[in-house]
Amino acid sequence: GHEFFSSTDQIAQLVEKKKDLLMSFSQYIDAEEKNVEAMKSVYLDLLLSYSNSVDPEEITRDPVAAYKLLRQLRNELIHIIKHIQPSFHQCNEYQDELELLEIPQLKDLDGAASGLIRLQEIYKLYPEDIMKEMLLSADEAFHVGLVAYNEDKFQHAFLWFWYSLDKLTEYSTTTEKELLLYVISSAYHFGSLPVAIYFNKQLLNLDPTDYEIRDQLNRLLRFQRKSNPDIFTLNKESRSYEKLCRGELDKRTSKRQRALSCRYSTGGGNPRLMYPPVKEEVEWDEPPIIRYHDIISDREIEILKNISRPLLSRSEVYQDGWDTASQDHVSQRVFLQDDPVATRVSQRIADATGLSMETAESLLVQNYGIGGRFEPHYDALETGVNDRIATFLIYMSDVEIGGATVFPDIGVATRPKKGSAVFWYNLHKNGELDLNTRHAGCPVLVGNKWVANKWIHEFGQEFKRPCSLSEWE
Ligand SMILES: O=C(O)CCC(=O)C(=O)O
Ligand SMILES: [Fe+2]
Structure with a gap:
């Protein structure tokens, strides 16, 4: 390593080094300033949405609204934490608060979606019935569909995917192709080939050159049976x-x-x-x-x-x-x-x-x-x-x-x-x-x-x- 006291030239070089460091320091301050500006605007946005919100007990009366709120809060909390985490070492006081802050996990969102599906089953509700007061976005409905799909509740999954398809916008994270694939698979699983085939044709229209999808359509057509089960009989078992x-x-x-x-x-x-x-x-x-x-x-x-x-x-x-x-x-x-x-x-x-x-x-x-x-x-x-x-x-x-x-x-x-x-x-x-x-x-x-x-x-x-x-x- 360097030994500074035994050579005067080393000391002279140190002056150069200080100049470089000052330069970096100034760049760092610029970057921090930009970061602070960004944080301020995020903060103001979040503050605004907070002061606009109504009584949470009033919101959680409606299970769909409660689900939406849980998702939204999870995203916002993650957003906040992402912004303040880098400054951890500077503000020790916040460290404890952050650790105490428990953020809803993905399994919370799945549990909430599962609750909605259970309500539909027991009270025989279509997505439209359960969303009387509050509508879900395409992404939210897609998630509920996925949870139903993973619980082998294919009729419910189908209805949510179908709804999601209808609500799709350019801002949605999920895509039409992905949704159609799930719609087809759900219909196939609850035994309605005509429905699966219908949507498979729609999928092929999106990209007629897609061989895999053409293959899948041909397979479904070969399977097609005469029977035409009623897809709208939800939860036949009535205990x-x-x-x-x-x-x-x-x-x-x-x-x-x-x-x-x-x-x-x-x-x-x-x-x-x-x-x-x-x-x-x-x-x-x-x-x-x-x-x-x-x-x-x-x-x-x-x-x-x-x-x-x-x-x-x-x-x-x-x-x-x-x-x-x-x-x-x-x-x-x-x-x-x-x-x-x-x-x-x-x-x-x-x-x-x-x-x-x-x-x-x-x-x-x-x-x-x-x-x-x-x-x-x-x-x-x-x-x-x-x-x-x-x-x-x-x-x-x-x-x-x-x-x-x-x-x-x-x-x-x-x-x-x-x-x-x-x-x-x-x-x-x-x-x-x-x-x-x-x-x-x-x-x-x-x-x-x-x-x-x-x-x-x-x-x-x-x-x-x-x-x-x-x-x-
Ligand atoms: O909430 C209810 O209506 C029943 C509660 C119950 O059965 C129990 O906690 O053991
Ligand atoms: Fe009990």
Whole structure:
């Protein structure tokens, strides 16, 4: 290396070097200045779009708008980070903030698209029906189509690709050729050769010299069968769970329901219920499903939601020996421990049901996602000892469309009503699982769904709900 003190010429050269460096320095400043200008304009754009935006809770009522917002936010956040990352080393304070900032991942977008597809299946909706309030762009619809395609839901995929084709503009990232290829493949997969052939001809028109596409067309023509299946029969399988979610099949419209009652209860003279008494409504008789109206105030709900918000995490179900996030249960939840409002609510549940909360689980607050749902299940864990004897399910929001709690085996659907709760026993008096208590949370079509569960256990109820050896109770 250089040794500067032993030669004066080396010192002289250093002066030259300083001149070069100053030059580079000045160029660097120019570049930084340009960068700052660019950042300022990006910043102003983003700021403008932020101040223009409406209440996010209002947007997420509509699943399509929620999907769009999630995509847009992901892109914008990436954009911001790309701009400020190079300056990391200069501003240490931002480093922490950036690391804390969690950006939606691609799997979030896929999950959101999957939610839209599930809504379509259950509520029998075409893309146009589900986009009543908000339209998707060609690229957005293409992505939803791809997710459906990867889930082997080719009819839905077809409809989204077809829609996307219609919405294509010069600004779209996806191309007509790519879309047509997917349209053809989807039609082929759900068994409609005439449709596949029709679109293959259209594709060939784009470039009549494309041999691969001509080959594919010839192959399809050879395959062509006489049958002409109806491509518009969406989701033929109609499980009673899904029918109930759509509001079909609810047995309670019958005479049997009219015989059900509504009353004010003071819990057998419980002083805490004398004023105000709880409003009890029998939603179903066998097994009894009781609705308690005005069991929690709007203010209490706001408090519970606010403490839960930062703590929510993806619900997991026990599967193959692991707790895993599942497509069957798209929501986020948190058990609230040691919270004064939760404790007050717990006391009210004890008063209303006459059961002990000593062995109950902490209050579980849940918020559902896009197409959020909970597929049919039992709340009882079938542990044999100290199982979940009963469920107290509090509705912390109204849901405009969808989101009912349904009991497919008895044909009952209970609608969310803010401030009310439904209560039922999961176990017979002999401790056996009551098979009629299988239930599900329907996908939310429009609205935000918040619920809170209190799972009450067997221990401590011996004198409050006497056991019985009878098989019928
Ligand atoms: O959200 C609902 O309606 C049902 C929730 C549920 O069944 C549960 O959390 O166990
Ligand atoms: Fe449940």
